[in-house]
Amino acid sequence: MTTASPSMSSKEMIDACLKHSMFSWSATGKVSPVPVARAEGIYLYSPEGKRWIDFNSQLMSVNIGHGHPRVVKAIQDQAATLAYAYPGIATEIRARLSLKLAEIVPGNLNTFFYTLGGAEANENAIKAARLYTGRHKILVRHRSYHGGTHGAITLTGDPRRWPVEPGLPGVVRVMDPRPYEFSFGSNDAEIVANNLKYLEEIITYEGPQNIAAMFIETVTGTNGILPPPPGYLQGLKALLAKHGILLVCDEVMCGFGRTGRLFAFEHGGIVPDICTMAKGLTSSYLPLGVMALSDPIANHFRENVFWGGLTYNAHPMCLAAALAAIEVLLDEGMVENSARMGEVMRGHMARLAAKHRCVKEHRNIGLFGTIELQKNTRGERLVPYAGSHPAMAKLGGFLKENGLFTVLQWNLLMCNPPLSIDEAQMAEAFDIIDRGLDLVDEVVES
Numbered sequence: 001m002t003t004a005s006p007s008m009s010s011k012e013m014i015d016a017c018l019k020h021s022m023f024s025w026s027a028t029g030k031v032s033p034v035p036v037a038r039a040e041g042i043y044l045y046s047p048e049g050k051r052w053i054d055f056n057s058q059l060m061s062v063n064i065g066h067g068h069p070r071v072v073k074a075i076q077d078q079a080a081t082l083a084y085a086y087p088g089i090a091t092e093i094r095a096r097l098s099l100k101l102a103e104i105v106p107g108n109l110n111t112f113f114y115t116l117g118g119a120e121a122n123e124n125a126i127k128a129a130r131l132y133t134g135r136h137k138i139l140v141r142h143r144s145y146h147g148g149t150h151g152a153i154t155l156t157g158d159p160r161r162w163p164v165e166p167g168l169p170g171v172v173r174v175m176d177p178r179p180y181e182f183s184f185g186s187n188d189a190e191i192v193a194n195n196l197k198y199l200e201e202i203i204t205y206e207g208p209q210n211i212a213a214m215f216i217e218t219v220t221g222t223n224g225i226l227p228p229p230p231g232y233l234q235g236l237k238a239l240l241a242k243h244g245i246l247l248v249c250d251e252v253m254c255g256f257g258r259t260g261r262l263f264a265f266e267h268g269g270i271v272p273d274i275c276t277m278a279k280g281l282t283s284s285y286l287p288l289g290v291m292a293l294s295d296p297i298a299n300h301f302r303e304n305v306f307w308g309g310l311t312y313n314a315h316p317m318c319l320a321a322a323l324a325a326i327e328v329l330l331d332e333g334m335v336e337n338s339a340r341m342g343e344v345m346r347g348h349m350a351r352l353a354a355k356h357r358c359v360k361e362h363r364n365i366g367l368f369g370t371i372e373l374q375k376n377t378r379g380e381r382l383v384p385y386a387g388s389h390p391a392m393a394k395l396g397g398f399l400k401e402n403g404l405f406t407v408l409q410w411n412l413l414m415c416n417p418p419l420s421i422d423e424a425q426m427a428e429a430f431d432i433i434d435r436g437l438d439l440v441d442e443v444v445e446s
């Protein structure tokens, strides 16, 4: 048989995948993948019918949930009509998706360059910012992830950058308003004011005339689900604008309803100069990223060459998946559901925080959430920065065994279900987490 056989057992799938394929960010001999044969709504199923709640929307990306028939049909129809077109060709699906994005993406972000994912969108944003400003330096923050390709991993602050350093020249890293241990102040206003003061000093040292852009995750994702403190986005935008520096918001993970608004920058009342998106753009039914340019930058590239291109730029099938996924997201009220169910999630998290001494704190904005675990009641993290702890592995094993798929990153338990989740499903997920946290409570020192 040459195609994927629907009759493989979990063991056969796992053995062959481990023997002949590589897994990201891992030593292949040390991974233990969940075997998934099919998925529907918020659930994943093994070949033998074991069911897991997908409490991380895979990679915080299947925003509308799995197996939505409208998206499946749109992909099938596009495949039958025009599966691929050379990037220089105008297609109806390219026209329709671009019109839709121009309508729903706020402000003057009206022009779109399509890529295959988030990293490529950021790579192209580096080029666009440098070409437009004629400057070369890029400011980025330590608590961040921007993708695995050479430039995007240099933008990244977290330890995934370390093995490939020195990386791209010209990248200057700064602390965001919520560094890991250090604090810029005792309340949000103080934190914002001090962080921006510190940033302006860095800009002075680097020479503002040399800095093209600053990249931020509008809400930081894998580095801790960190919504910006009130006033930060407006203050940052104004500070950068004062120095002619572009603001690039990476909404690859936090965009498309994840935070309870269509785009996370809407919470801060700003519009960036460039916005990069992926993941929720197609709800990951097919790979697609996009760089959205504001009008002045887009107009620059009407006269000047944009030195970027990809064989799969504006791939018709991926664009068809995006248009259908966006229509589902909007027509089925999932952005509103994300905001509403985010409150429900906060209630469950607060209940577990009161019950379990291993819970250090919890955060969420819409359905973008995390629970941080501690090793003692003094609030010391269970896992040091970039480290691990046997209790996290035990918790991971328990959740997997008991029907909950999620990502455990350092001392974080990720809570990012599809935006279609309802109250009963949320309660079911938190019941499993509740029982799992009992295991971590056992290792907490007083």
Ligand SMILES: Cc1ncc(COP(=O)(O)O)c(C=O)c1O
Pocket (backbone or CB within 6 Å): 059, 116, 117, 118, 119, 120, 122, 145, 146, 147, 148, 217, 221, 222, 250, 251, 252, 253, 254, 278, 279, 289
């Ligand atoms: C904020 C952010 N930016 C960029 C990326 C990279 O996207 P991709 O993996 O599609 O290249 C990710 C992926 O997790 C992300 O979370």
